[in-house]
Amino acid sequence: MTEADLPAVMAIEQVTFPLDAWSEGMMRGELADMPRTRHYVVALVDDEIVAYAGLAAAADQADVQTIAVLEAHRGTGIGGAMLTELLAEATRRGAREVFLEVRADNPQAQGVYRHYGFEEIGTRRRYYDDGTDAIMMRRKLGD
Template sequence: MTHEDLPVVMDIERTTFPVDAWSEAMLRGELADQPRTRHYVVAEVGDRVVGYAGLAAAGDQADVQTIAVLADHRRAGVGTALMDALLAEAVRRGAVSVFLEVRADNPPAQAMYERFGFRRLGLRRRYYDDGTDAITMVKDLGPRHGDMGGGA
């Protein structure tokens, strides 16, 4: 994702998350940290951006910052492709775990994350702007490359 993608990304953001959409300034801040600690990607069908996703990574931990797909492109593999890209980047950066928050009232997203091997970790009460709880989830990626798991 680049700054040139922001107008269409912001349209998707506001459509997908009408109650608690990120501001353009927030997304600009995320892009400013690319590639140091952030990795943002867009999904295109033809020449149209239909989704985007972002990852924060530091040390051996990564966090899915956001993932959104236009409603008319859901259940067509776009979200899967975006999540595959984020997980591949997490591995490339040496992460051993990936965390995320998902709305407690969004079972389809929860199911997608479970298909990717995420497991429920906990609950953040009233996490979202409208008071909805967030379920925290984690996916273990395994030891860092070259780490044989033995003691010293």
């Protein structure tokens, strides 16, 4: 992902996370840390950005910052491919564990993460702006 991708990325951000979307300034801040501690990617279909994902990595720990796929492209494998890329990048950077938070009211996303080896490790109460809890998940790497 580059700054040139931000208009498309921010449009996806707004429709995917209408209640707690990141601001463009927050996303620019993430990109400013690439490649030092961040890794962001986009997915294209017919030269159109339809999804994006990001990872934060430091020392032996990484965090999935975000994964967003336009609704018309969900269930096509794009989200899984992006998660696979983030996990590969975490491994390249020497991470031993990858963490994430997922909305408690999003069982589809929770199922995807479980399919990729993530386990529930706790709950962050009222984590999201609308008061929804976050399920914390972790996947160990390389053992």
